[in-house]
Amino acid sequence: MTQARNEDLVDVVIDRVSPVRLGEPAPAAAQLDRILAAALRAPDHGQLRPWKFLVIRDEARERFGELLAQSLRRRNADSAEASLQAERAKAMRAPLIIVAAASPRETQRIPAVEQVVATGAAVQNLLIAAHALGFGAFWRTGAAAYDRELATALGLGEADQIVGFVYIGSIVTPGKPKTADPSGRVADWTG
Numbered sequence: 001m002t003q004a005r006n007e008d009l010v011d012v013v014i015d016r017v018s019p020v021r022l023g024e025p026a027p028a029a030a031q032l033d034r035i036l037a038a039a040l041r042a043p044d045h046g047q048l049r050p051w052k053f054l055v056i057r058d059e060a061r062e063r064f065g066e067l068l069a070q071s072l073r074r075r076n077a078d079s080a081e082a083s084l085q086a087e088r089a090k091a092m093r094a095p096l097i098i099v100a101a102a103s104p105r106e107t108q109r110i111p112a113v114e115q116v117v118a119t120g121a122a123v124q125n126l127l128i129a130a131h132a133l134g135f136g137a138f139w140r141t142g143a144a145a146y147d148r149e150l151a152t153a154l155g156l157g158e159a160d161q162i163v164g165f166v167y168i169g170s171i172v173t174p175g176k177p178k179t180a181d182p183s184g185r186v187a188d189w190t191g
Contacts, residue, residue, distance in 0.1 A: 065091030
């Protein structure tokens with residue numbers, strides 16, 4: 001890889017921000033394949049591939065929205081219809097949603113936490129790849145991500161943990177650029 005190309009890649013990482021609003025179109029099939037290929041190349045100690053990605057698009061978004069509303073109702077039986085409708089609307093935030101789940105394997109060598117972190121790295125690769133291809137993407141969790149019944153309804157197993165809902169589409173309203181302020185986060189350790 002050339003020096004200029006390396007610098008371009010660093011710029012892609014630095015310039016990526018979560019957009020405020022997304023719309024059509026979603027990535028085409030070949031673009032989505034590349035985005036997912038980037039996710040699957042994440043660092044993975046032991047090559048366990050401890051992740052699952054569920055792609056939700058088209059009418060399936062409405063069914064996913066209903067699962068989100070049901071999850072809210074389980075957490076708060078007194079939820080107003082407006083709150084349930086707002087929860088359903090989350091599934092329409094973007095034309096494509098990827099549910100990212102950690103699927104830790106039983107192993108003595110690689111702790112589950114490393115496998116969850118590897119899944120997070122895969123999601124980051126996914127976000128960067130979407131940005132590099134000209135799409136916006138943002139990562140959300142919220143209480144629904146921790147709802148076992150929702151995970152089961154999505155076909156995830158008992159050991160699977162949702163680490164996020166990744167929304168992908170064309171940028172309608174861009175996000176605010178981030179500042180590179182390492183205050184208190186980066187320090188030299190001298191022993």
